[in-house]
Amino acid sequence: MMQEKAVICFDCGAGYTFSVEEQTDFQAKGYNNTPKRCPACRETRKTRQLSSGNFRSIQPGFRSERKLFPATCAQCNKVTQVPFEPREGRAVYCRDCYNTIKTPR
Ligand SMILES: [Zn+2]
Ligand SMILES: [Zn+2]
Structure with missing residues (x-):
């Protein structure tokens, strides 16, 4: 039996509700764990990883501030x-x- 879960986003610290629909969606995709990040941050992360291929190398503004x-x-x-x-x-x-x-x- 699934229930809504309150999740605190690992990245931005904002709370969000991991809804039953979302959980169903998650399970359908084969994920069993509760996400650590809110949908917005997950999206950001995904975009970053795709564009760079290396998450660690991303330090926004690092070069230009030097x-x-x-x-x-x-x-x-x-x-x-x-x-x-x-x-x-x-x-x-x-x-x-x-x-x-x-x-x-
Ligand atoms: Zn977030
Ligand atoms: Zn010289």
Whole structure:
């Protein structure tokens, strides 16, 4: 005998009702467990997984928020951009020189 269930969404924390119709629908699809997420979040998750193929790599806005600072390479004097603010007296290297320096002997 099925009953409506109150579910707290794992993602957004909102409560929603897992209705009898929905449960029937779920069982028809072969799911026996109660969903952890509200329908909206499930939909979002599904869309994300489909578009990326890798859920973990999704960090919205991560790249665009990353600030780059102009700097001059201490090795080759090329103007480059670094993801941190260059400090006075601290050598900054362009990517090429940095890789050369950091390469293990
Ligand atoms: Zn939700
Ligand atoms: Zn350089």
